[in-house]
Amino acid sequence: MRAHDNKINTLPLPFLFALFGLLLLVFVILNITLGSVQISLSEIWKSLLHKGDPVFQTVVMEIRFPRAVAAVFGGAALAVSGLLLQIFFRNPIADPYVLGVSSGATLLVAIVSLSGFAMGMRSVSPYLLSAAALIGALGVVALIVILAGKLKNVVTLLVVGMMIGFMCSAGTSFLIAFAEKEQVHSFTLWTLGSFSGFCWDEAAVLAIGGAVLLIASYLLCKPLNALLLGEDYAQSMGVDIRTLRVVIVVISSVLTALVTAFAGPVAFIGLAAPHLARLTLGSSDNKVLIPAAILIGALITTLCDLAARLVFAPVELPISAVTSLFGGPIVIFLLLKRKTSL
């Protein structure tokens, strides 16, 4: 029958989820094994039990493991943030950055790293950068939340968010114009995102904060499903729209802010992972879509981080370059295979 024409898979959902989970595990292990130093599985096992070679132990436990954890939670956070905003704005091209969260982070990072010298700073510590990015991102979130309660409809909010983004970018451009070349180079690399240099403290903040918010967004799946029919219908079915708006904006923005703070604005995952989840599952039901987006977001991010490290080793590519280059064709392919629009 026509019913299933548009589904790309006919596989049962539990199988798909098991497949995604297994792939994720494989990629995480690959992320830890592969690199400038190859580390075998048994070495990893020994390192985990604190019995291995001290060099390997450092590489595994202090560098690669936290980085892999960060990629998993970072990818998942961006995917869910994008999904929430796509539903909220009923717009398939919404991504985690539409509300200006990353622009706020970028502006603060620019202030710290580009004008730091003027204020007498010799070098910029990564902690300071992360703190600046987090403050910038959360500042924009606070502004958006205040506005979300006041504005009549979500499209206005979308435009306001974009305007805030543009204003922050303008400030950033201003700083770039007056900055020195080397600073601009390292700043530009920051804006392209990277999971390198994650320490356990940072990874833990991202993982714990991310996990809490991911669970919170899963608890929203019932009102989110009602929102698929638009705000009026949702309200008529008993959804408290004003509260839901604020909750969605807070959860999605804080998820994005967490990732941006430590990894910079990682492009594409937040836009593409929700679509990939929808297309592979053939469903917009958030009860399955949110877990799928989490798994797919984590999957793509770990895979892309691996590629970013390995393809042109020892030069490490910015992760945004890899995500867009890999993900774009996949989304186009899936869209072409399906006849209905998003």
Add this chain to the structure above:
Amino acid sequence: MSVLQTEGLAVGYGERVVVDGVNLEALKGQFICLLGPNGSGKSTILRCLAGLLSPLKGSVYLKGDVLYRLEPKDLSRIMAVVLTDRLSPGLVTVFDVAAMGRYPYTNFFGHFSEDDRRKTWEALRLVNAHDLAERYFSELSDGEKQKVLLARALVQEPEVIVLDEPTTHLDVKHRLEVMEILRELTKEKGITVILSLHEIDLALKSCETALLVKNGKILAYGPPEVVLDEEMVTTLYDINSAHFSLCLGGMELVNNGGPMVYVLAGAGSGAPLYRFLNKCGFSIMTGVLHENDVDYHVGKALGARVIGEKAFEEISDRSFSKAALLSNQVPYIVESDYPVGSFNRRNADLARHILAQGKVIYSLRGREGARRLYGDGAAGMVFFPDFNSLGKRLKDLSREQQAGGE
């Protein structure tokens, strides 16, 4: 018992009042319809009644409680809506769209019980959409979508359903189907239905109460048979080019000038012919028609000059001579394939009289039928197999005459 009631309600957006002075009372199982031109504020009233918009003045009472003080969840168990928004919910099946109506009844995680499932299927079956259940909602036609949205509203088990223009964009079949379902709901389940419509004929044929809205005011409120007359419809929609006929329950485009045609008709054979000639640009004169003949009413509504006779009476001398006189002044005489019986047999005499004057009758009756009815007189007739050939000939003739006259 009144389910929904408004008192001195003023609706609008921000400072701007769209409609003021809305006082209506909806009883259990009542079918209420809002009529009015585009932009008159029908949707705004409906949004306010549904609690999607707070009133600027006055109040809405739902079963005695002030509506906008109700908790969203309590409100949603009494009231459901079908809106005009074009929906694109993504990859959601028809069943899932309908199932969303269980929202106020399911638990925090939206767990779907056997009972919820059964109620969803019941609603889908009621609107004849159960065959579509597995399809994606976005693949459906407008008519199918509307039925599914209606099912979704029903799944909510409401006592009141508010629908904003539920028949717009639908074809005739779906339009009637939707109205029929709504009417059944009011009769069998005692659900109160409040909707806005564009089709006066549908309103007249299905609603118990009509609320006429124009220029921010309520023009009238009451049974459509009472409040909708020709004058009211003309005022409501500002139309001069069409006439409303309460008896026919619809609108007819008014004839405005053009060469005269005298039409011999009766028993419903005239109505389509009038409309056809009207569209071809002719003015119509017709008779003798009995007042209980549908042709009489269509003719009147079209703005034709109708020579009438009392119902079930034989055609009087007075009507006959009037018809004979008038038909003599008209350039073209046309007859439909009307039946001749004891009440209207003098119409056949009228035709013979016209033929005897040496005038041509353009007939749709067919040669054989005409010979049987008029005998040798039928020689003066011109026959046409269908409306099209007749219309073409008449247009040619009138063009020739115009050219000759100049």
